[in-house]
Amino acid sequence: MRRRSLRLFLPLVLLLAMLIVGGLSLTYALYKKQQDLTQSARLDVLRDVAHLVRLADDMPAENSTLLSEELAQVASQPWVQVVLLVSESGEVLQSSKAAWRGRSVREVWPALDLARLRQTARGRLPNWQMRADGMRMDALQSFTLPSQVDEVRSLRRAVVYVGYDMGTLRAQARHAEVMGRVPDMLGLCGMLVLLGWLVGRYVTRPLNQLDKVSQALRRGEWGTPVPRGDFVEIDQLAAGFDALRQELAATWQALPDLLFELDADGRYLRVLSPKNEWLLQDPESLLGKTVREVMSPAAAEVVHQAMRDAEKLGAVWGRELELEVPAGNNWFEISVARKEVPEGARSSYILISRNVTSRKEAEQRLKQLNEELEMRVAARTIELTTAKDEAERANHSKSDFLSRMSHELRTPLNAILGFGQLLEFSVRDPLQSAHVRQILHGGKHLLALINEVLDLARVESGQMTVSLEQVALRDLLEECLTLVLPQAKARDVRLLDVACDEVWQVRADRTRLKQVFLNLLSNAIKYNQPAGVVSVGCVLEGESICVRISDTGAGLTPSQQARLFVPFERLNADDQQVEGTGIGLALSKRLMGLMNGQIGVESQPGEGSTFWVKLPRADDGVAAVDATRALREGAAASWRGSTVATRTVLCIEDNPNNMQLIESVLGMLPGVRLLSAMAPGLGLELARTHRPHLILLDINLPDMDGYAVMQCLREHPATKGIPVIAVSASAMPRDLERSRAAGFAAYVTKPIDVGQLLRKVDELALPADSV
Incomplete structure (x- = not known):
């Protein structure tokens, strides 16, 4: 794009603008002048016609000297073209030209229309008309001719016709208007020339100087001075430019x-x-x-x-x-x-x-240091590996030592406990009986200590053993279904009958296998849909029996199935607010491996899931099944004959000896069913599922103490009304006050007073039908 100079462009733009404004103003003035001229000429022509009509009415038109003089005077005006006195028949009676008298108006002035002449003659009003070109106008007005000798009143009519030529008037008006504006235009041109000089002097020249400074700055000449302007705006621009120059110079130097x-x-x-x-x-x-x-x-x-x-x-x-x-x-x-x-x-x-030479040298030094560090790490890794191997060997040695010591200690301890029990049956002296009880108590304590040390050795060595035996599948599965039935009712899930032959048995650890089944049944209930169904069936597959536990839940995708048996992997259980730790399936898989079994899943999204467990088949136990059935029927008959209501008591206790003691004490009460939990989480789950009549709660529990468990029980709708007895070794008055504030129904201290505990259980564990 072509650049323009401000000193020329600005005056030219102003000149153009003024010319446009002046032209519009002149056009409007000429238009207004012409309008005024037209109006003035109209009044003049009407006045001339009216004046001649009055004279013609007062004297005969044929010989009136005064009328002729007036007619000549009107015609003498430079803009008057013609003045005629015309009869109604079109004959010229008087005219500004003597040669036209007595002739027809068609001959002397064809522009006058006879129809218009006759129409005007019949009235008294003037008839004014402007031609289309705006350059000619005329006017007509009638008068009565004098009566003749034989007339009483004259009926003859004539008209006065005056025609104007507006061209001369309009040209004179335009000339006068234009000439009147010439001085203004000359003054305007002078002002524009002065404006161009001022712009060049005070605007474009300072800008050109700033441009030269910018070119010097681009060449790196940061010391170039910036000229200042005479006007405020130019001076401010130069000051800002100079500040930018100083900032750029300082920045570049830094x-x-x-x-x-x-x-x-x-x-x-x-x-x-x-x-x-x-x-x-x-x-x-x-x-x-x-x-x-x-x-x-x-x-x-x-x-x-x-x-x-x-x-x-x-x-x-x-x-x-x-x-x-x-x-x-x-x-x-x-x-x-x-x-x-x-x-x-x-x-x-x-x-x-x-x-960046310094940085490259530093990178090279850092690379050398990294290589040296890697060599040191490799050497240190070898040392740590050696130390780890030594530690593992020491750990295995310790485990072997503990195992041998456990075996060596059990042999004499067996004799001590055996003979001690014999002495307990044979001794009658109270003092000696007390001494024997002390010996038995110490021996049992030592045995428990040995078992704990052995379990610790197994954990550290990564060993876990199972006891394989023949297990009747149907009885075990029905027992598991009975335990999870309250949980299924709470979630509105229907449990179908077990589809399994009564004589089928497998080789497994009954306790561990029961743990696996309970975990799979619990998951089938928790991850099921409302009004869903859980079915359990057994299928014979060669030398193995496959137990299939199916649900009608949402199903699992292939990616979810791949992560299913990973420890602590809960998939989307947190989104569904399903309780659990995420370790049950992983533990079940490990247990099945120890029992020479397999575990897996078959699932499709939206079609539910089927978890299967496959174990080696054992010999069918027909006699065992018959005995079990007889025992079940005998227990049912005994229960039908009993009048004692069934009461369920839940005991949450982490110490096995204390749990065994509670079982022995509550076994003395008729109609009491005991549920036991070694961990607070399991205890809460059993309480919400089975809703016992009474809860015995140990205060000193792992993970969370008894007061935290009590708060969880009171916050849940299913357990907030169950009475809870606190069991603790602390017997200070502040402990009793804290238990009452927490909402415990009673407080039993250790060592347990059996009679007191039996009275509290009998008092607080009321069956449902007695409430």
Whole structure:
């Protein structure tokens, strides 16, 4: 685009604007003048016609000298074309030209229409008319001719016709209007010339000086002074420009970078450098040369590749190259940005180069240190591996030692406990009986200590043993279904009857297998849909029996099935707010491996899941089944004959000896069913599922104490009304007060008073039908 000078463009624009305004003003003035001229001429022509009509009415038109003089006087005006007195028949009675008298109006003035003449003659009103071109106007008005000798009253009519030519008047008006504006236009031109000089003097010249300063700054001449202007605006612009110059100068001096401007061929257009020893040549000698002329081929290719990338991306950075400069062999990091240029101009690039030699040397030193560190880590790893192997061998030795010591200690302890029990039956002296009880108590305590030490050794060595025996599947599955029935009712899940032959048995650890079945049944209930169904069936597969537990839940995707048996993996159980730890299936898989069995799942999203357990088949137990059935029927008959209501008591106790004692004590009460839990979480789950009549709660529990368990019981709707007895070894008054504040129904201290405990259980564990 062609650039314009402000000192010429601004006056020309103002001149054009004023000419447009002046032209519009002149046009409007001429229009207004013509309108006024037309109106004035109309009044004049009507006045002339009316004046001649009055004279014609007062005297005969044929010989009136006064009328002729008036007619000549009207016709003498320069804009009057014609003055006629015409009879109704069209004969010219009087005229401004004597030769026209007595002739027909058609001959002397064809512009006068006879129809218009006759129409006007019949009335008294004037008839005024303007031609379409606006240059001619005329007027008609009738009068009565004098009566003749034989007439009493004259009936003859005539008209006065006056025609105006407006061309002369209009030309005179236009000339006068235009000539009246000439002085104004001359004054305006003078003002524009003065304005052009002022703009050039006080605006364009300071701007040109600022442009020269900007060019010097682009060359790196930061000390170039900035001229100030005479006017406030120009002076403020110069002051801002000078502040920008000082800021850029300080910023550039603070930066350790080199700046180059290159064209598309890699030719140096501008060079700015804080240190010339970092340049391949002096800045002046670099101008006009290309990077391929002053750099090595490898370094020049790095620069050109960066320029090509900047052409596509707009800017690139982080490219490194090595140059041999006067300061020595140095590494530089370059960043290139494409410079915006006007359309049609050649592209140019801004290249900023930073000396990173120190960083490269530091990276090299760091690399050497890393290599040394890796060597040290490798050596240390060997040492730690050796130490670990030694520790594992020591651990195995310790486990073997504990196992042997356990065996060696059990042998004499068996004799001690055996003979002690014999003495307890045979001794009658109270004092000796007390001594025997002390011996038995100490022996049992020592036996418990040995078992705990042995279990600790098994945990540390990663060993776990199972006791394989023949297990009747149907009885075990029905027992498990009975235990999870309250949980199923709470979740509105229907449990179908077990589809399994009564004689089928497998080789397994009954306790561990029961644990696996309970976990699978609990999951089938928890992850089922409302009004869902859980079915259990057994299938004979060669030498194995497969137990299939199916639900009607949401099903599992292949990715979920792949993570199903991973410890602590709960899939989306947290989103569904399903309780659990995520370790049950992983533990079940390990237990099945120990029992030479298998466990797996078959599932499709939206079609439910089927967990299967496969175990080796054992010999069918027909006699055992018959005995079990007889025992079940006998127990049922005994229960039907009993009048004692069934009461369920839940005991949450982590100490096995204390749990065994509670079982023995409550066994003395008729109609009491005991549920036991060794952990607080299991106890809460049993309480919410079975809703016992009474809960015995130990205060000192792992993970969470009895008060926290009590708070959970009171917050849950299913357990908030169940009475709870606190069982604790603490017997201080503040402990009793705290238990009452927590809502415990009673407080029993250890060692347990059996009679007191029986009274409290009998008092608080009320059956449902007695409430």
